[in-house]
Amino acid sequence: MPFSSLATSQLARPARVARRYTAFSQAPDKTSSTHPGYAKTMRRNMSVNQYLGELLLGTDPAMRLRVAQTGLGLLLMLTGMAVVLWAAWALHLPRAPLHLWTLSSLFAIVMVYMTIRCGWSQHFKDPSLTLPQMAIAIICSASGYALMGPVRAIAFPNLLIILMFGMFGLRAASAFGISIFALLAFGLSMALMTSIDPDSYPPTVELAHFMMLSIVVPAVSVLAGRLSRIRRRLGQQKQELTVALEQIKLMAAHDDLTGLLNRRHMQVLLEQETQRSLRSGRGFCLALLDMDHFKRVNDRHGHAAGDAVLRAFANSAQAVLRRSDVLARWGGEEFVLMQADTSIEFSRATMERLREQVTKLELTFGEKRLHVSFSAGLTEHRAGESVTQTLERADRLLYDAKAQGRNRVLAD
Template sequence: MTRPNSIWRALAGSERGLRRMLQYWAATALLYLAAIAMVEWQVLYGFSEVGAMRRLEVFGIGGILCFYFLVRFSTPLRLKPEVLAVTQALYAIGCGMWSYSISGPVRGAMLPMTVVVVAFCMFALRPRQTLVLTAVALAAMGGTMWWLQAQDPVRFPPEVEGITFGYLAAALLSTAVLTGEMHKLRARLKRRKKELELALDTIRQLATMDELTSLANRRHMNEVLAAEERRGPRGAGTCVALLDIDFFKQVNDRYGHAAGDAVLRAFAATARAALRSHDVLARWGGEEFLLLLPDASPQDARMVLERMAERVHAMRVDGLEQERRISFSAGLTERRDGEAFADAINRADKALYRAKEAGRDRIEVA
């Protein structure tokens, strides 16, 4: 790790949520610095007393640094985002009260900052919490205005302070209502995003999985085979087998298609339970299945198929007579070096045909 990266990691951490909170902190820090620059203008033009403004600037910069450490180490300190948001908001309201009381004739320009404080909290607080914060801001600023007009009615006429408070109340309450609506909108968007993600997961499953048997479908199996071809030769080789359930048409004709579907589902579950962890079984079409056996010699692959056949023989399916035994025929082949899977599957298909011609319920190796 380079030195600049290590410094950045130390300052911002590595967690995505923490970095997002520090981005919010950076935005508020820029706002504080912009306000301090405006304060310097007030002093330059003689609207505010230098000593009072310098104390406010030190208070503001100290708050910026303090909140950086609170946010940066919020995890070990167990400070929740909403707690940090409320704390920073109350601090900003205090700065607003202070700046309003010492800004002289331009004090009205301080009031939009109070509205900004409430707006910033919309990302961390619930609508009811935002309303409570709005009430606190109104009480704090209203108390400041009342105290100023009571102490110095010449510089702070009661009528002017009353009208100013009315405008501030209208702006804050409107912001609080809009913040509540924005919170509801964000909640709906999050809910719809989650629903969309679930729908996409379902679509992905439907695109890769056979709905009846829950096995890989032919399209997905072709993708697996293509990936296997790109991977190149393996040490132990790769085998493929085509499987066909014996006399499946008779099951459909005698017991109905519902029973046929039950046979397919039972066969898929039983066959899959007999496979190795990295084998892939797919429904290739109708009652035909394709089995990919990576890292397997023909002897190993045959053992897998024999184990599968034994379990399928013992399988019982609801809707069929107890003595009705399910079996399958299989054509097995080993993929040659550099051979396309289409050619290997073609040889397995010919072996499957021989297995059927020889009486079914058997495994033929090509």
């Protein structure tokens, strides 16, 4: 090959490789997120996974958890059975009884799964069927022990797993009951095999097995019972914390004396309403209310009477206002009312109704009777302005209302 052609061919190679690479990289790759079919493929894959997940576990989160836990337990049983079958095959043990055992155990497993998955178990106090599941697994294990001959010791760790698995959810009495049941089932299996086949199941060995089980099984049940108590206590504490958190949230948002929203929370709501109004173009009305001559109430009747007046005002206001209206204690004897999606005319009418209602209030302190009133400045939030600007306008109107003799609502 002439040098020039060699050179050309050698030089041309990288270019071809590069072209091939480019062609390859530009080929429609369905696994690439830029490929138009990618989203569709992902959707299809997702839906297959979702479909299988929903078919096996269900959609209700509590049911999914229950079935998943049962599934894990059953999977362990299945793998245990596989080990037994393998050992039987390797040691040339009689197959027929083991196959019958495998089939009946599989039937029991499927029945348990179906009972939980189909929701039939929800009629019971414990929808996870912990005790029946454990009892079935123990019976399978004890009957397997009778068939496994030289490899029957496999059944012991299996029994411990069953006990550990189920006992987390059981109360101490049930945990104790099921461990007695396990001892009886294994004791029966051992006694039976000792009398039927003493060569493979020598009485001394079986007695030693049983004695060991009698020590280990109750010990596991005690430990599992303790764990279950800790778990229950943690659950209870979590519940108490949730309730406490709810109370704290409530207290953080409300005023102790009147039960109305407090200033901090109202400020958040006002900001939210301003943003909402900016997006929707629908305004809201704001009123600043202040009790008249409140200092005099305190001075003449005492601070407790002043507190009672504030509470009475809050109660009667809530009776007049709509559920969508938000009234908050702004501080001292001052309140803020926010009415969303409300015209100023409607808002003014509401304020007048409230004013009349409050003037009709009659509070008695011993011999003395007390009438109160409030003054208010009412305005509409204007698009684009801040809450502070709206509040300042309401405050100016309130000031004017006070200046004009009190017990009145001034709106702009």
